[in-house]
Amino acid sequence: MTQRADVVVVGGGQSGLAAGYHLRRLGVDFVVLDAQSAPGGAWQHTWDSLRLFSPAAHSSLPGRLMPAQQGETYPDAGHVVDYLADYEKRYDLPVQHGVQAEAVRRDGGRLLVEADSGSWRARAVISATGTWSRPFVPAVPGRDVFTGRQLHTVNYRSPRDFAGQHVVVVGGGNSGAQIAADLALHGDAAVTWATRRPPRFLPDDIDGRILFDVATARRRALDAGRSDTGGVASLGDIVAVPPVRAARDAGLLHAKPMFTRLTATGVQWADGSRSDADAIIWCTGFRPALAHLAPLGLRGPRGHIPTAGTRAVAEPRLHLLGYGDWTGPASATLIGVGRPARDAVRDIAQLLSS
The missing domain is CATH 3.50.50.60 (FAD/NAD(P)-binding domain)
Structure with missing residues (x-):
């Protein structure tokens, strides 16, 4: 059975929830399809001792400050999972867990999102699948002979x-x-x-708060045609x-x-x-999880889809959110994804109204 929604968000982690918050505020008809069986996104699967780079108040999604974790300056992953679960419930976001989006195709004037539990026809799609499901391992000689x-x-x-x-x-x-x-x-x-x-x-007094400000300043400089400041990479x-x-x-x-x-x-x-x-x-990084977008034929250099802000250049009904600086300054972070999510939803609202 094919269902309908004005907007389908693919991915229910921090980026998908930030998009959902802004969609809810504007009264848009939308659904969030999340492959995870429970709230919390990739934070559910991190190592036991992982800590955020910033204090809780500076690691928040739009509309809801993350509460401090008792006894901890930098919250652990379990605290983040609890925060995301509460966020999803607090704003009554229509997240369907355990639903794997397999393909996004053009279908006349709409986009067809095919999932393992059925299909959705949407006027716009926000892809927010992140990178955690696509770990990268370099092709080092001997990888196939090591017995450990x-x-x-x-x-x-x-x-x-x-x-x-x-x-x-x-x-x-x-x-x-x-x-x-x-x-x-x-x-x-x-x-x-x-x-x-x-x-x-980085110097010991630098944490995620400063990194977000530096990344934002770099993006603004580039958008204004000024020289590249180097951003976070210039610091360490x-x-x-x-x-x-x-x-x-x-x-x-x-x-x-x-x-x-x-x-x-x-x-x-x-x-x-x-x-x-x-x-x-x-510990060699990740690649964007974009296989579901392959039918659209949008991939460019380095596997990225060319974007203007978060909007795919060759498919204006598609927005990409949370994959890194190419989809918004610091957009792969909790505090950084709020602004590009807001901008993406505003752009989509204009598209829907036209």
Whole structure:
């Protein structure tokens, strides 16, 4: 059976909920299709010790401040899940959980969203599927011969799973630093941290509040035709959240240059030396989860869909939300997604009225 809605939002994590808030405020007929079986988006699947980069009040979606977590300056993932579940309920957002959107196609004057539970015909679609479901692992030589355990950030949960093992953590970003610190501080594991370039820690007094302001200033400068300020990347790569700071100050976070290949029993370094390893944790990032949009034929360089703001250039009935700076400054963050969500919904409201 094919149902109808003016707007279909694909994805019920933080970006989908932010869009839903603004759609609800404007009285638009909409539905949110979410592949997750429960509220909370990807935050339900993170590692146990993960912390936000910002205090709760600076990690909020539009309309509702995140309450502080007792005893914590930087809330953990469980607190975020509770906040998103409450947000969805508070604004009575029509989220259908456990519904996997499989394809979006043009269907005359509408877009047809095909899901595993049926189809929806919509006048506009907001894609907010994020990146968590598309972990990226680089094509390092020897990946297929290593006999130990290989996992990505998405599969890591706790240092208890690696007691007594030698673990190589790969990646010089926040996930790599946090997981290396978690293993070094709380586990009974030997840890080697491998990065492609020396890690760049941001100053200890910088957190997500400042990063959001910097990202926004960069976007405004580019939109005004001014020179690129470099944005967040000009400051560093790693936010020194308390566990990372503790491991760094204790001398436990020493990065080695990236190894050149994996062997059957470990890794080989550029000088030819080898190190045995029981596990490799690839903290090497993600790619946008856009397979459902493939029938529209919109993909451009680097797998991105060219956009003007959040609107797809070649399909104005489609908006992309929360995939990174190319869909709005800091739009992959809780506090950053509010503005592009508002702008996307305003644009859609104009489309519907015409």
